[in-house]
Amino acid sequence: MSKTIYLDNAATTKLNPKVLEEMIPYLSDMYGNASSIYHIGRESRKALDLARDKVAKALNAISNEIFFTSGGTEADNWAIKGVAFANEKKGKHIITTNIEHHAVLHTCQYLEKYGFEVTYLPVKENGIIDIKDLNNALRNDTILVSVMFANNEIGTIQPIKEIGKITRERGIYFHTDAVQAVGNIPIDVEDLKIDLLSLSGHKFNGPKGVGVLYIKRGINILPMIHGGGQERNKRAGTENVAGIVGIGKAIELATKDIEKKNKKLTDLRDMTIKGLIERIPDTILNGDPEKRLPGNVNVCFKYIEGESILLMLDMKGVCASSGSACTSGSLDPSHVLLAIGLPHEIAHGSLRLTFSIENTKKDVEYLLETIPPIVERLRQMSPLISKQ
Amino acid sequence: MEKKNKQKVMLGMSGGVDSSVAAYLLQQEGYEVIGVTMQIWTDTSNDDGCCSLSAVEDARRVANKLGIAYYVFNMKEDFQKYVIEYFVKEYESGRTPNPCIACNRYVKFGSLLDKAKSMNIDYVATGHYAIIEKVEGRYLLKKAIDDTKDQSYVLYNLNQEQLSKTLFPLGKYKKSEIREIAKELGFGVASKPDSQEICFVDDNDYNNFIKTHSNNTSSIGEIVDIQGNVLGHHNGITKFTIGQRRGLGIALGKPMFVVDIDIENNRVILGENDDLFVKEIYAYDLNWISIDKLDKPLRIKAKIRYKAQEQDATVEPLEEGRVKIIFDEKQRAATPGQSVVFYKDNTVVGGGIIEK
Numbered sequence: 001m002s003k004t005i006y007l008d009n010a011a012t013t014k015l016n017p018k019v020l021e022e023m024i025p026y027l028s029d030m031y032g033n034a035s036s037i038y039h040i041g042r043e044s045r046k047a048l049d050l051a052r053d054k055v056a057k058a059l060n061a062i063s064n065e066i067f068f069t070s071g072g073t074e075a076d077n078w079a080i081k082g083v084a085f086a087n088e089k090k091g092k093h094i095i096t097t098n099i100e101h102h103a104v105l106h107t108c109q110y111l112e113k114y115g116f117e118v119t120y121l122p123v124k125e126n127g128i129i130d131i132k133d134l135n136n137a138l139r140n141d142t143i144l145v146s147v148m149f150a151n152n153e154i155g156t157i158q159p160i161k162e163i164g165k166i167t168r169e170r171g172i173y174f175h176t177d178a179v180q181a182v183g184n185i186p187i188d189v190e191d192l193k194i195d196l197l198s199l200s201g202h203k204f205n206g207p208k209g210v211g212v213l214y215i216k217r218g219i220n221i222l223p224m225i226h227g228g229g230q231e232r233n234k235r236a237g238t239e240n241v242a243g244i245v246g247i248g249k250a251i252e253l254a255t256k257d258i259e260k261k262n263k264k265l266t267d268l269r270d271m272t273i274k275g276l277i278e279r280i281p282d283t284i285l286n287g288d289p290e291k292r293l294p295g296n297v298n299v300c301f302k303y304i305e306g307e308s309i310l311l312m313l314d315m316k317g318v319c320a321s322s323g324s325a326c327t328s329g330s331l332d333p334s335h336v337l338l339a340i341g342l343p344h345e346i347a348h349g350s351l352r353l354t355f356s357i358e359n360t361k362k363d364v365e366y367l368l369e370t371i372p373p374i375v376e377r378l379r380q381m382s383p384l385i386s387k388q
Numbered sequence: 389m390e391k392k393n394k395q396k397v398m399l400g401m402s403g404g405v406d407s408s409v410a411a412y413l414l415q416q417e418g419y420e421v422i423g424v425t426m427q428i429w430t431d432t433s434n435d436d437g438c439c440s441l442s443a444v445e446d447a448r449r450v451a452n453k454l455g456i457a458y459y460v461f462n463m464k465e466d467f468q469k470y471v472i473e474y475f476v477k478e479y480e481s482g483r484t485p486n487p488c489i490a491c492n493r494y495v496k497f498g499s500l501l502d503k504a505k506s507m508n509i510d511y512v513a514t515g516h517y518a519i520i521e522k523v524e525g526r527y528l529l530k531k532a533i534d535d536t537k538d539q540s541y542v543l544y545n546l547n548q549e550q551l552s553k554t555l556f557p558l559g560k561y562k563k564s565e566i567r568e569i570a571k572e573l574g575f576g577v578a579s580k581p582d583s584q585e586i587c588f589v590d591d592n593d594y595n596n597f598i599k600t601h602s603n604n605t606s607s608i609g610e611i612v613d614i615q616g617n618v619l620g621h622h623n624g625i626t627k628f629t630i631g632q633r634r635g636l637g638i639a640l641g642k643p644m645f646v647v648d649i650d651i652e653n654n655r656v657i658l659g660e661n662d663d664l665f666v667k668e669i670y671a672y673d674l675n676w677i678s679i680d681k682l683d684k685p686l687r688i689k690a691k692i693r694y695k696a697q698e699q700d701a702t703v704e705p706l707e708e709g710r711v712k713i714i715f716d717e718k719q720r721a722a723t724p725g726q727s728v729v730f731y732k733d734n735t736v737v738g739g740g741i742i743e744k
Contacts, residue, residue, distance in 0.1 A: 311459055312507055381506035 005363045006319045009203075009295060010152055010180060010354035015246075016205035022249045023207065026242035034239050035230070044241045051248025055212055058255040059197065060188040067213045067231045068244050072179040072200030074224075075213035076103040078235070079175045079196040082221040083144045084111050087173075091141025097121045097129055097158075099336045100148050103198075104177055108146075121147075126288035127156035127340050134163065144173045149181035149197075153336040153352060154287030155296025157185065164193030173219060179203055179211075183254030184262065184293050195219055199251075201243065205356075206250030210243030261357050265294035268355045268364055272297045275368040280375050286337060286350060295355035300342065304378040306350045312374045318367065321352050394420040397511040397555055398504040400496055401425050401458070403446030406515030406558055408575050409566045411454055413557040414513060422509060423451040423458040426500065428467035428588070450575055461503065463495060470494035472588065476601050479594075479626040482649035483725025486542070486694070487586055493545040501553055511555050518543050519559035520551050527551035529677050529736040534562040541694050544729045544739035545675045598626045609654030611638060614647070614663060625649050628656050631664055631721030645721075648744075665718035671728050671740035672710045678737045682711060688730040688737055690715070692722050698731055711740060 032040030056063040069075045098120040108118045119137045121129050145167050150157045167174040175196035183204035197214040227236030277283050282302040306322030313320050337347035401407045401423045414421045425447045451458030471491045478485035501512045517532035518540040532538040589597045611620045620638035632646040647659035682705045689698035700716040729739035
């Protein structure tokens with residue numbers, strides 16, 4: 001294969017060489033346990049503190065509100081279960097949406113087995129919730145609202161500030177899964193009135209296996225992983241020092257010059273969307289055309305399956321995805337596309353392309369040359385097209 | 389190596405010995421192999437079926453070892469429609485289906501082949517033991533060299549178009565040789581036992597499977613003898629197949645067998661072993677391979693079950709594409725719903741489904 005064009009940055013991203021460089025000492029000579037009193041241990045402790053400061057700064061939080069986890073999924077699990085079990089005497093009602101990542105959805109479904117009631121807010125056709133639905137769903141026994149910042153499949157951005165205002169006024173905890181948002185949208189947890197926020201290092205050119213849960217001071221939450229006293233007794237386990245150093249550096253780099261970066265990504269995104277819709281009939285853009293992540297393209301080509309497009313693109317060196325990458329082996333129609341009202345057979349034909357700043361206009365041109373003949377060929381073979 | 393000119397083949401991989409070695413053999417023959425596992429069935433706790441998650445993991449390991457592309461296709465809808473629904477409906481109708489034949493016809497050499505074509509892939513291959521040969525412009529399906537493993541019976545439904553796009557790399561090998569190759573290559577699957585039972589039914593408990601998948605709840609009916617005397621009762625005809633002796637639920641003092649299932653009257657008819665033997669059977673839904681169509685009686689050898697011996701017989705054309713099969717000697721337990729496949733020497737002439 002002559003070249004690889006990587007267009008699946010919502011699945012994961014390339015480790016920034018500058019991040020790697022900062023991590024390497026902690027994978028070699030600086031192997032001390034951050035809890036040890038001797039100097040190499042203290043070096044690790046120092047590195048953790050520094051990384052914590054960087055994450056705090058990026059979110060406008062304070063350092064002791066930052067807790068390192070094994071990734072976004074753990075952060076989501078902890079936020080939801082930890083708040084639910086700590087506050088169940090106050091109430092057992094949780095509100096979320098039906099387009100959350102499975103880390104949130106399946107955690108909420110798990111809590112339902114333990115007597116919690118969960119309201120799954122629907123989204124409008126553009127993939128965004130209606131604030132009225134949230135207001136209507138709030139109850140006296142609601143203890144937590146969990147709404148993702150930006151969707152991993154269709155990239156739509158939720159009205160986080162409005163949600164934060166409502167929940168803060170009512171004294172209800174507000175968690176947001178910001179795994180896709182960090183590095184793409186400036187986030188100020190004070191201004192947005194967010195109580196808990198999950199993020200994951202590998203989504204913004206940091207390493208895999210490390211994430212963060214931001215927990216606002218004073219939030220009543222139980223630990224989920226018990227053991228030693230790490231992370232101020234809230235998350236046990238010897239710290240992943242190199243990973244934490246990596247996420248600290250990565251978030252520092254990712255939250256610099258967001259606007260400049262976004263300008264480039266938005267151009268690539270809109271050029272791709274426009275080109276695909278112009279060149280391929282019966283192409284639908286999923287999600288909102290504007291309130292979406294700058295690097296996210298998600299389209300459906302009617303009458304064909306996303307799976308076949310992906311394979312043919314793979315053979316042409318293009319790494320893309322259909323729906324999210326978190327399914328165990330193969331592709332079911334995405335719950336997100338079904339939630340925005342697409343019929344089952346169309347939801348099967350989705351293609352997600354997510355750009356990074358390393359992508360170029362040339363990549364987009366290659367895409368716009370490569371995709372139309374693939375779609376045309378698949379449509380010729382499609383059993384669905386004859387039914388229309 | 390001239391990669392550009394390599395022909396592409398999509399190989400169905402189950403993670404087992406056969407399809408794993410098939411991948412290697414195709415590679416040796418110079419094809420670009422694209423390994424595929426069809427995800428067909430998830431509604432089961434059983435994790436070792438032929439298309440389970442562990443099968444995917446085994447197949448992926450083999451693909452990585454050989455350096456071939458590997459994908460998982462979601463074929464659940466097609467499998468549900470063409471295999472599961474058919475399987476349940478046949479039992480509900482008092483027949484005994486062969487789901488592997490339906491899967492081969494509609495899913496492996498139907499939907500999967502269509503996918504391959506749409507992706508510009510030249511062939512579909514599987515680890516079946518059978519041989520395809522082109523003779524005078526016609527694609528012939530022949531028995532595998534290893535007659536203990538021959539699977540031509542379950543492939544008789546392939547048409548000329550399907551055969552022209554299909555490769556069976558194992559047909560000319562003995563199973564022992566295939567196991568040997570797997571061992572030499574260090575495939576972890578070398579000692580995995582052969583799959584035997586219906587892949588989507590846990591513990592081979594198809595009664596339970598039908599109970600959970602059928603809308604027609606089984607109803608109590610009579611068990612009678614050939615004269616119509618009531619011998620007892622059953623709670624659902626789907627539990628019975630022609631020739632069955634065990635699990636009848638009544639004690640009769642002599643060996644009795646299911647000789648017929650009367651769907652209209654919801655009755656199971658028992659007889660003695662002799663009553664199971666018939667000289668003539670009829671078949672429908674025919675597919676012909678070595679001949680274009682049957683226009684006059686033909687001497688063949690007929691096989692009425694996957695594990696049955698072939699028997700000398702004459703097959704005669706009837707109207708509406710049906711045929712009559714007259715055996716030289718009476719045959720035991722020809723079962724409606726099963727397939728009868730006709731052979732001339734090692735070549736499949738054609739086959740169809742046994743009617744009453």
